[in-house]
């Protein structure tokens with residue numbers, strides 16, 4: 004953790020943490036590169052014609068992902084609200100000004116019940132903020148294409164909303180088949196792929212009218228929402244800036260930071276990046292397997308992202324929930340993914356971590372496990 008923070012934590016009396024939990028909003032999500040940070044710093048003292056900046060961003064997003072066009076919003080929660088608004092109003096200024104009153108519009112959004120997610124807010128609320136109402140299709144465990152078809156029937160459907168995320172609790176859906184079902188009814192489809200920047204082209208290949216991605220997650224850019232999609236939907240999202248989108252606008256420094264991050268993404272040797280990440284996870288797993296009371300293995304990303312994580316199964320005298328709490332209570336606090344802690348499993352995402360931090364994690368794991376062995 005040398006130098007990177009340049010005393011920011013100390014100056015403002017803030018806790019320096021090790022984030023092995025992934026792209027987690029309460030911890031600041033990701034680490035931007037020095038190049039992205041410099042681009043942001045360069046943007047802050049300048050004026051811009053903001054529409055020009057938005058046009059350049061649209062071109063860069065199209066170039067990077069194969070989308071027809073792109074728009075930038077404050078974040079993906081905002082993108083959900085604004086993409087739904089966009090399909091309801093189009094670019095009509097009167098309709099945009101009337102939101103969240105949708106009484107004259109097709110205002111029903113179909114969402115598979117198995118894809119209701121809570122990323123700190125429920126996506127149902129993000130949809131409802133636009134003035135739309137939500138129809139859930141299928142059950143929490145599963146939504147079949149037949150059940151989707153049933154929910155899509157009727158004249159007042161504004162769009163189908165789908166989610167591509169490891170947060171999805173139910174069975175994975177065939178997104179391409181779901182998009183086709185919507186299109187057969189003349190209904191546009193939006194996919195929330197907030198944590199899926201590296202897979203944006205795959206999600207667009209489903210035929211979705213818009214794919215929503217968080218710039219601050221795997222693009223490691225400043226916080227912002229990327230709306231990738233058709234000219235029509237993107238224009239209608241941008242037009243919301245004169246309505247409910249005013250409170251969800253991107254900052255100039257975020258847009259400039261995204262332009263820099265997209266340039267770096269193009270220049271990057273992705274095969275090497277993936278190989279380096281895989282080697283890092285493998286080395287961590289081997290070292291963790293040496294510790295008593297633990298078995299470690301490589302866990303591929305369940306959504307097909309080109310990265311894996313370390314899965315630690317805790318079998319000694321300490322349970323996984325307690326181990327995670329001890330790691331978080333120490334100095335520095337170490338945050339890990341505890342979604343499967345009740346099954347004795349902790350997940351470590353290593354992407355943004357350096358060698359020093361990995362060493363600290365392994366040392367602290369050894370300490371905690373040793374402490375419980377002694378206590379037995």
Ligand SMILES: *Cc1c(COP(=O)(O)O)cnc(C)c1O
Pocket residue numbers: 028078079080081120122166167168170195196197198217218227228
């Ligand atoms: C993170 C996340 C969001 C919210 O994204 P923000 O950019 O933080 O608003 C929405 N949906 C999913 C699936 C997410 O993972």
